[in-house]
Amino acid sequence: MKTNDQLRTTALADIEHISVHGRTTGSLSPLTLFWTGSALELEVTGSELWVEVEADYDTYEPWISIILNAEPVSRQMVTAGRRWICVFRGMNERVCKNIRIVKDTQAMSEDTACFLQIHAIKTDGEFMPVKKKPHKIEFIGDSITSGEGAIGAKEEADWIPMWFSAIQNYTYMTAAALDADYRVISQSGWGVLTSWDNNPNCSIPAQYEKVCGLLKGATNEKLGANRDYAFDSWQPDIVVVNLGTNDGSAFQTPAWVDPATGVSYKQRLHDDGSYHEDDIAKFERAAADFLTKLRLHNKKAHLVWAYRMLGIPLMPAIYRAVDTYKRESGDHHVSIFQLPGMTDETVGARSHPGVLAHEKAAAELAGYLKGILQS
Amino acid sequence: MKTNDQLRTTALADIEHISVHGRTTGSLSPLTLFWTGSALELEVTGSELWVEVEADYDTYEPWISIILNAEPVSRQMVTAGRRWICVFRGMNERVCKNIRIVKDTQAMSEDTACFLQIHAIKTDGEFMPVKKKPHKIEFIGDSITSGEGAIGAKEEADWIPMWFSAIQNYTYMTAAALDADYRVISQSGWGVLTSWDNNPNCSIPAQYEKVCGLLKGATNEKLGANRDYAFDSWQPDIVVVNLGTNDGSAFQTPAWVDPATGVSYKQRLHDDGSYHEDDIAKFERAAADFLTKLRLHNKKAHLVWAYRMLGIPLMPAIYRAVDTYKRESGDHHVSIFQLPGMTDETVGARSHPGVLAHEKAAAELAGYLKGILQS
Amino acid sequence: MKTNDQLRTTALADIEHISVHGRTTGSLSPLTLFWTGSALELEVTGSELWVEVEADYDTYEPWISIILNAEPVSRQMVTAGRRWICVFRGMNERVCKNIRIVKDTQAMSEDTACFLQIHAIKTDGEFMPVKKKPHKIEFIGDSITSGEGAIGAKEEADWIPMWFSAIQNYTYMTAAALDADYRVISQSGWGVLTSWDNNPNCSIPAQYEKVCGLLKGATNEKLGANRDYAFDSWQPDIVVVNLGTNDGSAFQTPAWVDPATGVSYKQRLHDDGSYHEDDIAKFERAAADFLTKLRLHNKKAHLVWAYRMLGIPLMPAIYRAVDTYKRESGDHHVSIFQLPGMTDETVGARSHPGVLAHEKAAAELAGYLKGILQS
Amino acid sequence: MKTNDQLRTTALADIEHISVHGRTTGSLSPLTLFWTGSALELEVTGSELWVEVEADYDTYEPWISIILNAEPVSRQMVTAGRRWICVFRGMNERVCKNIRIVKDTQAMSEDTACFLQIHAIKTDGEFMPVKKKPHKIEFIGDSITSGEGAIGAKEEADWIPMWFSAIQNYTYMTAAALDADYRVISQSGWGVLTSWDNNPNCSIPAQYEKVCGLLKGATNEKLGANRDYAFDSWQPDIVVVNLGTNDGSAFQTPAWVDPATGVSYKQRLHDDGSYHEDDIAKFERAAADFLTKLRLHNKKAHLVWAYRMLGIPLMPAIYRAVDTYKRESGDHHVSIFQLPGMTDETVGARSHPGVLAHEKAAAELAGYLKGILQS
Secondary structure (H helix, E strand, O other), X not given: OOOOOOOEEEEHHHOXXXXXXXXXXXXXXXXXXXXXXXXXXEEEOOOOEEEEEEEEOOOXXXXXXXXXXXXXXXXXXXXXXXXXXXXXXXXXXXXXXXXXXXXXXXXOOOOOOOEEEEEEEEXXXXXXXXXXXXXXXXXXXOOOOOOEOOOOOOOOOOOOHHHEOOOOOHHHXXXXXXXXXXXXXXXXXXXXXXXXXXXXXXXXXXXXXXXXXXXXXXXXXXXXOOOEOOHHHOOOOEEEEEXXXXXXXXXXXXXXXXXXXXXXXXXXXXXXXXXXXXXHHHHHHHHHHHHHHHXXXXXXXXXXXXXXXXXXXXXXXXXXXXXXXXXXXXXXXXXXXXXXXXXXXXXXXXXXXXXXXXXXXXXXXXXXXXXXXXX | OOOOOOOEEEEHHHOOOOEXXXXXXXXXXXXXOOOXXXXXEEEEXXXXXEEEEEEEOOOOOOEEEEEXXXXXXXXXXXXXXXXXXXXXXXXXXXXXXXXXXXXXXXXXXXXXXXXXXXXXXXXXOOEEOOOOOXXXXXXXXXXXXXXXXXXXXXXXXXXXXXXXXXXXXHHHXXXXXXXXXXXXXXXXXXXXXXXXXXXXXXXXXXXXXXXXXXOOOHHHHHHOOOOEOOHHHOOOOEEEEEXXXXXXXXXXXXXXXXXXXXXXXXXXXXXXXXXXHHHHHHHHHHHHHHHHHHXXXXXXOEEEEEEEOOOOOOHXXXXXXXXXXXXXXOOOOEEEEEXXXXXXXXXXXHHOEOHHHHHHHHHHHHHHHHHHHHO | OOOOOOOEEEXXXXXXXXXXXXXXXXXXXXXXXXXXXXXXXXXXXXXXXXEEEEEEOXXXXXXXXXXXXXXXXXXXXXXXXXXXXXXXXXXXXXXXXXXXXXXXXXXXXXXXXXXXXXXXXXXXXXXXXXXXXOEEEEEEXXXXXXXXXXXXXXXXXXXXXXXXXOOOOHHHHHXXXXXXXXXXXXXXXXXXXXXXXXXXXXXXXXXXXXXXOOOOOHHHHHHOOOOEOOHHHOOOOEEEEEOOHHHHHHOOXXXXXXXXXXXXXXXXXXXXXXXXXXXXXXXXXXXXHHHHHHHHHOOOOEEEEEEEOOOOOOHHHHHHHHHHHHHHHOOOOEEXXXXXXXXXXXXXXXXXXXXXXXXXXXXXXXXXXXXXXXX | OOOOOOOEEEEHHHOOOOEEEOOOOOOOOOEEOOOOOOEEEEEEOOOOEEEEEXXXXXXXXXXXXXXXXXXEEEEEEOOOEXXXXXXXXXXXXXXXXXXXXXXXXXXXXXXXXXXXXXXXXXXXXXXXXXXXXXXXXXXXXXXOOOOEOOXXXXXXXXXXXXXXXXXXXXXXXXXXXXXXXXXXXXXXOOEOOOOOOOOOOOEHHHHOOEOOXXXXXXXXXXXXXXXXXXXXXXXXXXXXXXXXXXXHHHOOOOOEEOOOOOOEEOOXXXXXXXXXXXXXXXXXXXXXXXXXXXXXXXXXXXXXXXXXXXXOOOHHHHHHXXXXXXXXXXXXOEEEEXXXXXXXXXXXXXXXXXXXXXXXXXXXXXXXXXXXXXX
């Protein structure tokens, strides 16, 4: 191998022009990427560029995708350890390239040892200013928004990071269609009130105000996941909430018993299969309260509750919750959008939306959000 | 990181059930993958699997894609050195998986130091028999068949391996549609008679009988690239020849002067832009002779000359060449198929066919080949 | 012209096997087709078949489409008078054909002279039993459901029957996809509470219990349009209500003043553009009452309110109305479905959904209704 | 019915601005439309317009399509007799409309009594100048080009005019995509040398120089079908020849015996299924001679032989024929284009290309012809 002796290593904190996507603590020494779709973005000249990454985990390894001039060129597992990954070689050194190193897998609430960091860049090029896009969108969701099953064969059944994608994902596609920067807050199995299996600790709203509050344990504490998130640093134009799918499942699954207290939690059905009034009311209250919390922190954003892709049973409750929020707050910058449903033709791995379902959802959602951005 | 102490390393040569795609010397100690689309295929149980690869190069690094149960899950550059790459982790150990490690980039005739090898597998699973597919297809071509430009933004202009793909490629797609095993012999810029710039040394037919004859230098010599290829080991049902695009360009580009002899080579045009009779005749003779050579080594294959995607100027000459071959040989198992042309909507990087152009070509070609396989 | 002397004329009332689609008075002497999508269906052998039609109007002429073996073969204006129209000639006399003569234009509430009748059939074939389809669907709607603009150039601005289609229409397409017989109750500009311009007389619910109550004048009285409709004669499995679009417009248009009483009607907006609570409540009350009326007459049908294609502003009110209806009635066989929106790519004539918008709506709606039919 | 007393009848010959498409004798008193796709085109203001047509036939009735502002609005059988057909009513009288009355069915060589004529127009509007399109294309073909099977169910087997379409046809679509005026010369079953069943009298080239030479009998003689065609009146930029499909079939069908002479005609196969050299040579000679004839009459046109949709067996012979023509003539403005093949998904009635096959062929052909028009 011919070595390129023009390469110089620069710690992230020493790079003049840098853009970080996704919620972080603000630290660049190193940069910890918590959420799926989080990314380091650079504009660089030069013929060659390497990125120094570090990862660890007990169970669920992180994956990254590399985007070069807005086109995905690489996707790979990042195994434990610290190492240099080559992003490009042999390119025209005078031409400026846009690169994004994107975390392809969600924050892993079940693996307290899991993290992904970026330490430094090695290149023979110069860093140029990174252009901000004209719009900002925050997506909040569950496994659908985490891109679970967007990669992999239909018969895959293992719950492993490989099947997750931040790129074959309606969030990435919608943001690209609208020329928007975006962030994602998402977790498979979680809901507004409880998880799919009635666990009230798995509530996205409860963790919304932390940098990445669903990550527990000493490592994540040290990395700052549980710090208060500085909402002022990034105010979106639109917040898309794609939650409710797991809250709907909770009505169909057994009770969850808190091992610490012995208390049992269950969203109940009547004998005729209809939702118990008290329990659907709990969901509605939680949804309305979440809207209040979102408005508290996102002063100017239009709030859009986007629901479906995997069924639509809670839509009436979501409409009631939004009505309640509007009535209580007097705030009218909130609306509901029904996403297209997944079909036999568009299913991916693990019975979750495949890439075709994400493309269809993105096309419809982008059309709807475009109207909001233009109004 | 929790370590999996059940992992055992096995050299390729010691694996009972193994399938290798693409022309090789037959060696598994290690396995050298020469051509794009070449691959190691395994059926394995187990929860985790790693592959030990080794690469080197002066200029053009190899890339690989990983296919799991027929779905692409990873694509990455393989930088110089020998290392373990994790293919999967955390899967159900009792379920058998099909994996393919595919060379995503062509043999690099311009880089005598370039190679990609696979040494060993590390897994906690068992190797199971790999099923052969019911059909075999060989594709022979140039940059189109090498998938140049199938990945990357339209504005990309650098000639680098990153823009090549064996997967976003009509060869892979056609074979998948027909449930066929396949091999690829291809090189950007090369033709039947000469390269795009009139170099007569860049002729695919001249190298066809070697394992990978276009690779030169001591390293490749040692790896066996220049050994006679054992055609008996793999007899295809169909040979697709997608050549002619660069032979057409040779009429439009300046003469090539052999630096060793000072002899000048040029496919000439008349003043009115039509092809010079003598030179088009040379192309036709070369094409007919290539068919003769193909038949010599592929006794039972239907030969299909598939041409277009980037223009169609040599089609009349190709028809004449096939007529000549048929007349001289009495062999009628040869035909010509016009591929769909690339359009502004389907162009990829470097003004080459993008993934949409490959998908369209594969759909049409697979439809045509299906008729041949059924007859 | 060679005359076919085997042709025999049979009055509709004398045909043993006949199927009529759409609400009628039951009379076949002649058969009056009131609503768009209404049709005469026959299964006939024979080489040739003619149908005797009669039409009149002051302003809006009727159009028909002819469907042969489920494929549209002809579409034509029916000008005033009584005449024979040839449906087919020269066919294999032994083969049985399915034919449908379909009214392509809506009942014209603005033209009291307009009617379309079928008197007789002339053929050399035999009438065979007409198969009933396994499902029955009723569609209730406005201009979208009347197929306004589904035919014609985008620049067309005249309000004329030519631009209406019962075939390039989501109702026809949805029914075909689900293998269902269907009926349509629809009128351009009408709504649940008022028309697009606040006229409370243009309310579909008010006319729902008559055969075709929105047709006025002596001619229609004689034809039986105002008779009570015999709901027992045809009980649908699903009723799709696609109303609300014009009720939404009423908030944006000037008041309507009843010329008889001088009373002014207006759905009001607040200064900030939000809906006046009293007026949106009136709409909700009307929508809930309509569901009650639908349930009264359609005992076993699942009721689906399908809304969008031309905006979505009343969706929260529709959800509230359905909630109210469910609470008051205890009936849970009712749901809401958001149709895909029309886009710049799918717009037709008169700024209404074109054929592509209808195809997309049908694909989504049919997928949703399929789930209901299977449950 | 309210009568429009502003309507005035004008004989075609008295209309100042008129455009006729397709080969005619030049007579407008009346205008006889011979070929499929032939049309009367007008630009008119006014609220209402009627056209007076006359038809007769023994077996095969003509059909027409009506195009209003470039969108098809009506399609109907024209039964024997002379009558007025209403084209539009109730339109804005000040707006100018473009209308085309198009013959939807081919010249019927098997029915000497068949004709379609237009006598007059009745309107309250004014005739405005009709714009010529920037390009002119002539299409020459067989049943594919006649649109046989482009309408109707897949199971249809009767050979009747109903299944023919000039609009759901690659000729209409290609011309529309290229903004071209166009003409069609076509006949089901006919070929270059013989018909599908070896009849040498059914050769398009033999009739090419007459207005519509394949129409026989006294009526057609009187209508001028057999007059020499005035090629000077309309010189195309491109001539597309879509012939060869029936010449290919002739090798597979029994001999045709001339009832007058007892002479037998047969394109022969060898025992191994290959074409007999003498007979394929006859086809090639006929094809080359046809190109010579086309060039004689179309001085400036690029000649394109477009072949496939229903198989490709004669493509090598067509390439040889074009080579022969080029060599003999020195003319290089001729090329060959392979159309996309019909598939199970795109088949229409009578095992012929359906509308999807025509759309695909038009997209590919228009892309190819665009390159020629721009060069």
